[in-house]
Amino acid sequence: MSTPHVVVVMGVAGTGKTTIGPLLAEALGVPYAEGDDFHPPANIAKMSAGTPLDDADRWPWLDAIGQWAQGRAGLGGVVSSSALKRVYRDRLRAAAPDAVLFLHLSGDRELIERRMSERRGHFMPTALLDSQFATLQQLQEDEPGVAVDVSGTPEEITARAVAALRGLGR
Known part of the structure:
Protein backbone atom coordinates (compact mmCIF):
# COMPACT_ATOMS: atom_id res chain seq x y z
CA MET A 1 0.00 0.00 0.00
CA SER A 2 1.48 3.31 -1.02
CA THR A 3 0.25 5.40 1.92
CA PRO A 4 -0.64 4.30 5.42
CA HIS A 5 -4.29 3.38 5.67
CA VAL A 6 -6.44 2.20 8.52
CA VAL A 7 -7.59 -1.32 7.70
CA VAL A 8 -10.88 -2.31 9.30
CA VAL A 9 -10.94 -6.10 9.61
CA MET A 10 -14.64 -6.89 9.30
CA GLY A 11 -16.99 -9.85 9.19
CA VAL A 12 -19.41 -11.85 11.24
CA ALA A 13 -18.43 -13.18 14.66
CA GLY A 14 -16.06 -16.12 14.49
CA THR A 15 -14.30 -15.22 11.24
CA GLY A 16 -11.05 -14.52 13.06
CA LYS A 17 -10.95 -10.73 13.29
CA THR A 18 -9.17 -10.85 16.65
CA THR A 19 -6.66 -13.41 15.38
CA ILE A 20 -6.00 -11.97 11.91
CA GLY A 21 -6.04 -8.31 12.96
CA PRO A 22 -2.85 -8.41 15.06
CA LEU A 23 -1.09 -10.62 12.50
CA LEU A 24 -2.02 -8.21 9.72
CA ALA A 25 -0.90 -5.21 11.78
CA GLU A 26 2.44 -6.89 12.41
CA ALA A 27 2.85 -7.69 8.70
CA LEU A 28 2.06 -4.07 7.78
CA GLY A 29 4.14 -2.59 10.60
CA VAL A 30 1.27 -0.64 12.14
CA PRO A 31 -0.59 -0.74 15.49
CA TYR A 32 -3.64 -2.91 16.13
CA ALA A 33 -6.78 -2.00 18.09
CA GLU A 34 -9.29 -4.63 19.20
CA GLY A 35 -12.77 -3.45 18.20
CA ASP A 36 -14.44 -5.26 21.09
CA ASP A 37 -12.52 -2.99 23.48
CA PHE A 38 -14.52 -0.01 22.15
CA HIS A 39 -17.86 -1.53 23.23
CA PRO A 40 -19.49 0.03 26.27
CA PRO A 41 -20.22 -2.45 29.09
CA ALA A 42 -23.96 -2.38 28.27
CA ASN A 43 -23.26 -3.77 24.77
CA ILE A 44 -21.15 -6.60 26.12
CA ALA A 45 -23.81 -7.46 28.70
CA LYS A 46 -26.48 -7.48 25.99
CA MET A 47 -24.48 -9.76 23.68
CA SER A 48 -23.44 -12.01 26.57
CA ALA A 49 -27.13 -12.51 27.29
CA GLY A 50 -27.67 -13.63 23.68
CA THR A 51 -29.41 -10.44 22.57
CA PRO A 52 -28.25 -8.91 19.28
CA LEU A 53 -27.25 -5.28 19.31
CA ASP A 54 -29.47 -2.81 17.51
CA ASP A 55 -28.31 0.26 15.61
CA ALA A 56 -28.73 2.51 18.68
CA ASP A 57 -26.29 0.24 20.52
CA ARG A 58 -23.80 0.29 17.67
CA TRP A 59 -23.54 4.04 16.93
CA PRO A 60 -21.41 4.99 19.98
CA TRP A 61 -19.22 1.91 19.40
CA LEU A 62 -18.70 2.76 15.73
CA ASP A 63 -18.00 6.40 16.60
CA ALA A 64 -15.31 5.32 19.09
CA ILE A 65 -13.68 3.12 16.44
CA GLY A 66 -13.99 5.98 13.95
CA GLN A 67 -12.20 8.33 16.33
CA TRP A 68 -9.35 5.84 16.65
CA ALA A 69 -9.19 5.54 12.84
CA GLN A 70 -9.20 9.32 12.49
CA GLY A 71 -6.26 9.54 14.87
CA ARG A 72 -4.36 6.98 12.77
CA ALA A 73 -5.14 8.59 9.37
CA GLY A 74 -1.89 9.01 7.47
CA LEU A 75 -0.07 6.86 10.04
CA GLY A 76 -1.78 3.53 9.42
CA GLY A 77 -3.38 1.00 11.67
CA VAL A 78 -5.55 -2.07 11.85
CA VAL A 79 -8.77 -2.28 13.86
CA SER A 80 -11.40 -4.98 14.08
CA SER A 81 -15.10 -4.22 13.73
CA SER A 82 -17.90 -6.42 12.46
CA ALA A 83 -19.02 -3.49 10.21
CA LEU A 84 -21.79 -5.73 8.93
CA LYS A 85 -23.96 -3.07 7.28
CA ARG A 86 -23.00 -0.57 4.61
CA VAL A 87 -24.27 2.26 6.80
CA TYR A 88 -21.83 1.19 9.54
CA ARG A 89 -18.95 1.17 7.08
CA ASP A 90 -20.05 4.56 5.74
CA ARG A 91 -19.95 5.92 9.30
CA LEU A 92 -16.43 4.57 9.83
CA LEU A 101 -9.96 0.30 3.83
CA PHE A 102 -11.99 -2.79 4.65
CA LEU A 103 -10.77 -6.36 4.85
CA HIS A 104 -13.84 -8.59 4.87
CA LEU A 105 -13.07 -11.97 6.39
CA SER A 106 -15.65 -14.27 4.87
CA GLY A 107 -16.30 -17.95 4.96
CA ASP A 108 -18.59 -20.90 5.11
CA ARG A 109 -21.15 -20.75 7.92
CA GLU A 110 -20.31 -24.25 9.20
CA LEU A 111 -16.60 -23.44 9.47
CA ILE A 112 -17.33 -20.21 11.31
CA GLU A 113 -19.81 -21.86 13.68
CA ARG A 114 -17.27 -24.59 14.48
CA ARG A 115 -14.59 -22.01 15.20
CA MET A 116 -16.97 -20.04 17.41
CA SER A 117 -17.90 -23.14 19.39
CA GLU A 118 -14.20 -23.92 19.98
CA ARG A 119 -13.22 -20.55 21.42
CA ARG A 120 -13.28 -19.99 25.14
CA GLY A 121 -13.94 -16.90 27.21
CA HIS A 122 -15.59 -14.81 24.49
CA PHE A 123 -18.85 -13.01 25.21
CA MET A 124 -20.44 -13.63 21.78
CA PRO A 125 -22.51 -16.83 21.84
CA THR A 126 -22.88 -19.07 18.78
CA ALA A 127 -26.63 -18.45 19.02
CA LEU A 128 -26.11 -14.95 17.57
CA LEU A 129 -24.40 -16.20 14.40
CA ASP A 130 -27.65 -16.37 12.42
CA SER A 131 -28.46 -12.75 13.27
CA GLN A 132 -24.94 -11.76 12.18
CA PHE A 133 -25.35 -13.43 8.79
CA ALA A 134 -28.84 -11.93 8.40
CA THR A 135 -27.42 -8.45 9.05
CA LEU A 136 -24.31 -8.81 6.85
CA GLN A 137 -24.23 -6.70 3.71
CA GLN A 138 -21.33 -7.63 1.44
CA LEU A 139 -18.79 -4.99 0.42
CA GLN A 140 -20.01 -3.12 -2.63
CA GLU A 141 -17.94 -2.26 -5.72
CA ASP A 142 -17.65 1.39 -4.64
CA GLU A 143 -16.38 0.54 -1.14
CA PRO A 144 -12.61 0.52 -0.67
CA GLY A 145 -11.69 -2.97 0.38
CA VAL A 146 -11.32 -6.65 -0.34
CA ALA A 147 -12.80 -9.93 0.81
CA VAL A 148 -10.57 -12.81 1.91
CA ASP A 149 -11.66 -16.37 2.60
CA VAL A 150 -11.05 -17.57 6.16
CA SER A 151 -10.20 -21.17 5.36
CA GLY A 152 -6.68 -22.24 6.28
CA THR A 153 -4.31 -21.24 9.02
CA PRO A 154 -4.13 -17.72 10.44
CA GLU A 155 -0.79 -17.27 8.69
CA GLU A 156 -2.27 -18.31 5.31
CA ILE A 157 -5.25 -15.99 5.77
CA THR A 158 -2.95 -13.11 6.73
CA ALA A 159 -0.73 -13.69 3.69
CA ARG A 160 -3.82 -13.63 1.42
CA ALA A 161 -4.99 -10.45 3.15
CA VAL A 162 -1.67 -8.66 2.71
CA ALA A 163 -1.54 -9.64 -0.98
CA ALA A 164 -5.15 -8.57 -1.56
CA LEU A 165 -4.65 -5.20 0.17
CA ARG A 166 -1.45 -4.55 -1.76
CA GLY A 167 -3.36 -5.45 -4.93
CA LEU A 168 -5.67 -2.50 -4.34
CA GLY A 169 -2.82 -0.26 -5.54
CA ARG A 170 -3.66 2.51 -3.10
Whole structure:
Protein backbone atom coordinates (compact mmCIF):
# COMPACT_ATOMS: atom_id res chain seq x y z
CA MET A 1 0.00 0.00 0.00
CA SER A 2 1.48 3.31 -1.02
CA THR A 3 0.25 5.40 1.92
CA PRO A 4 -0.64 4.30 5.42
CA HIS A 5 -4.29 3.38 5.67
CA VAL A 6 -6.44 2.20 8.52
CA VAL A 7 -7.59 -1.32 7.70
CA VAL A 8 -10.88 -2.31 9.30
CA VAL A 9 -10.94 -6.10 9.61
CA MET A 10 -14.64 -6.89 9.30
CA GLY A 11 -16.99 -9.85 9.19
CA VAL A 12 -19.41 -11.85 11.24
CA ALA A 13 -18.43 -13.18 14.66
CA GLY A 14 -16.06 -16.12 14.49
CA THR A 15 -14.30 -15.22 11.24
CA GLY A 16 -11.05 -14.52 13.06
CA LYS A 17 -10.95 -10.73 13.29
CA THR A 18 -9.17 -10.85 16.65
CA THR A 19 -6.66 -13.41 15.38
CA ILE A 20 -6.00 -11.97 11.91
CA GLY A 21 -6.04 -8.31 12.96
CA PRO A 22 -2.85 -8.41 15.06
CA LEU A 23 -1.09 -10.62 12.50
CA LEU A 24 -2.02 -8.21 9.72
CA ALA A 25 -0.90 -5.21 11.78
CA GLU A 26 2.44 -6.89 12.41
CA ALA A 27 2.85 -7.69 8.70
CA LEU A 28 2.06 -4.07 7.78
CA GLY A 29 4.14 -2.59 10.60
CA VAL A 30 1.27 -0.64 12.14
CA PRO A 31 -0.59 -0.74 15.49
CA TYR A 32 -3.64 -2.91 16.13
CA ALA A 33 -6.78 -2.00 18.09
CA GLU A 34 -9.29 -4.63 19.20
CA GLY A 35 -12.77 -3.45 18.20
CA ASP A 36 -14.44 -5.26 21.09
CA ASP A 37 -12.52 -2.99 23.48
CA PHE A 38 -14.52 -0.01 22.15
CA HIS A 39 -17.86 -1.53 23.23
CA PRO A 40 -19.49 0.03 26.27
CA PRO A 41 -20.22 -2.45 29.09
CA ALA A 42 -23.96 -2.38 28.27
CA ASN A 43 -23.26 -3.77 24.77
CA ILE A 44 -21.15 -6.60 26.12
CA ALA A 45 -23.81 -7.46 28.70
CA LYS A 46 -26.48 -7.48 25.99
CA MET A 47 -24.48 -9.76 23.68
CA SER A 48 -23.44 -12.01 26.57
CA ALA A 49 -27.13 -12.51 27.29
CA GLY A 50 -27.67 -13.63 23.68
CA THR A 51 -29.41 -10.44 22.57
CA PRO A 52 -28.25 -8.91 19.28
CA LEU A 53 -27.25 -5.28 19.31
CA ASP A 54 -29.47 -2.81 17.51
CA ASP A 55 -28.31 0.26 15.61
CA ALA A 56 -28.73 2.51 18.68
CA ASP A 57 -26.29 0.24 20.52
CA ARG A 58 -23.80 0.29 17.67
CA TRP A 59 -23.54 4.04 16.93
CA PRO A 60 -21.41 4.99 19.98
CA TRP A 61 -19.22 1.91 19.40
CA LEU A 62 -18.70 2.76 15.73
CA ASP A 63 -18.00 6.40 16.60
CA ALA A 64 -15.31 5.32 19.09
CA ILE A 65 -13.68 3.12 16.44
CA GLY A 66 -13.99 5.98 13.95
CA GLN A 67 -12.20 8.33 16.33
CA TRP A 68 -9.35 5.84 16.65
CA ALA A 69 -9.19 5.54 12.84
CA GLN A 70 -9.20 9.32 12.49
CA GLY A 71 -6.26 9.54 14.87
CA ARG A 72 -4.36 6.98 12.77
CA ALA A 73 -5.14 8.59 9.37
CA GLY A 74 -1.89 9.01 7.47
CA LEU A 75 -0.07 6.86 10.04
CA GLY A 76 -1.78 3.53 9.42
CA GLY A 77 -3.38 1.00 11.67
CA VAL A 78 -5.55 -2.07 11.85
CA VAL A 79 -8.77 -2.28 13.86
CA SER A 80 -11.40 -4.98 14.08
CA SER A 81 -15.10 -4.22 13.73
CA SER A 82 -17.90 -6.42 12.46
CA ALA A 83 -19.02 -3.49 10.21
CA LEU A 84 -21.79 -5.73 8.93
CA LYS A 85 -23.96 -3.07 7.28
CA ARG A 86 -23.00 -0.57 4.61
CA VAL A 87 -24.27 2.26 6.80
CA TYR A 88 -21.83 1.19 9.54
CA ARG A 89 -18.95 1.17 7.08
CA ASP A 90 -20.05 4.56 5.74
CA ARG A 91 -19.95 5.92 9.30
CA LEU A 92 -16.43 4.57 9.83
CA ARG A 93 -15.27 6.03 6.50
CA ALA A 94 -16.83 9.40 7.37
CA ALA A 95 -14.66 9.57 10.49
CA ALA A 96 -11.46 9.15 8.45
CA PRO A 97 -12.21 9.93 4.78
CA ASP A 98 -9.74 8.45 2.30
CA ALA A 99 -7.93 6.60 5.10
CA VAL A 100 -10.17 3.59 5.75
CA LEU A 101 -9.96 0.30 3.83
CA PHE A 102 -11.99 -2.79 4.65
CA LEU A 103 -10.77 -6.36 4.85
CA HIS A 104 -13.84 -8.59 4.87
CA LEU A 105 -13.07 -11.97 6.39
CA SER A 106 -15.65 -14.27 4.87
CA GLY A 107 -16.30 -17.95 4.96
CA ASP A 108 -18.59 -20.90 5.11
CA ARG A 109 -21.15 -20.75 7.92
CA GLU A 110 -20.31 -24.25 9.20
CA LEU A 111 -16.60 -23.44 9.47
CA ILE A 112 -17.33 -20.21 11.31
CA GLU A 113 -19.81 -21.86 13.68
CA ARG A 114 -17.27 -24.59 14.48
CA ARG A 115 -14.59 -22.01 15.20
CA MET A 116 -16.97 -20.04 17.41
CA SER A 117 -17.90 -23.14 19.39
CA GLU A 118 -14.20 -23.92 19.98
CA ARG A 119 -13.22 -20.55 21.42
CA ARG A 120 -13.28 -19.99 25.14
CA GLY A 121 -13.94 -16.90 27.21
CA HIS A 122 -15.59 -14.81 24.49
CA PHE A 123 -18.85 -13.01 25.21
CA MET A 124 -20.44 -13.63 21.78
CA PRO A 125 -22.51 -16.83 21.84
CA THR A 126 -22.88 -19.07 18.78
CA ALA A 127 -26.63 -18.45 19.02
CA LEU A 128 -26.11 -14.95 17.57
CA LEU A 129 -24.40 -16.20 14.40
CA ASP A 130 -27.65 -16.37 12.42
CA SER A 131 -28.46 -12.75 13.27
CA GLN A 132 -24.94 -11.76 12.18
CA PHE A 133 -25.35 -13.43 8.79
CA ALA A 134 -28.84 -11.93 8.40
CA THR A 135 -27.42 -8.45 9.05
CA LEU A 136 -24.31 -8.81 6.85
CA GLN A 137 -24.23 -6.70 3.71
CA GLN A 138 -21.33 -7.63 1.44
CA LEU A 139 -18.79 -4.99 0.42
CA GLN A 140 -20.01 -3.12 -2.63
CA GLU A 141 -17.94 -2.26 -5.72
CA ASP A 142 -17.65 1.39 -4.64
CA GLU A 143 -16.38 0.54 -1.14
CA PRO A 144 -12.61 0.52 -0.67
CA GLY A 145 -11.69 -2.97 0.38
CA VAL A 146 -11.32 -6.65 -0.34
CA ALA A 147 -12.80 -9.93 0.81
CA VAL A 148 -10.57 -12.81 1.91
CA ASP A 149 -11.66 -16.37 2.60
CA VAL A 150 -11.05 -17.57 6.16
CA SER A 151 -10.20 -21.17 5.36
CA GLY A 152 -6.68 -22.24 6.28
CA THR A 153 -4.31 -21.24 9.02
CA PRO A 154 -4.13 -17.72 10.44
CA GLU A 155 -0.79 -17.27 8.69
CA GLU A 156 -2.27 -18.31 5.31
CA ILE A 157 -5.25 -15.99 5.77
CA THR A 158 -2.95 -13.11 6.73
CA ALA A 159 -0.73 -13.69 3.69
CA ARG A 160 -3.82 -13.63 1.42
CA ALA A 161 -4.99 -10.45 3.15
CA VAL A 162 -1.67 -8.66 2.71
CA ALA A 163 -1.54 -9.64 -0.98
CA ALA A 164 -5.15 -8.57 -1.56
CA LEU A 165 -4.65 -5.20 0.17
CA ARG A 166 -1.45 -4.55 -1.76
CA GLY A 167 -3.36 -5.45 -4.93
CA LEU A 168 -5.67 -2.50 -4.34
CA GLY A 169 -2.82 -0.26 -5.54
CA ARG A 170 -3.66 2.51 -3.10
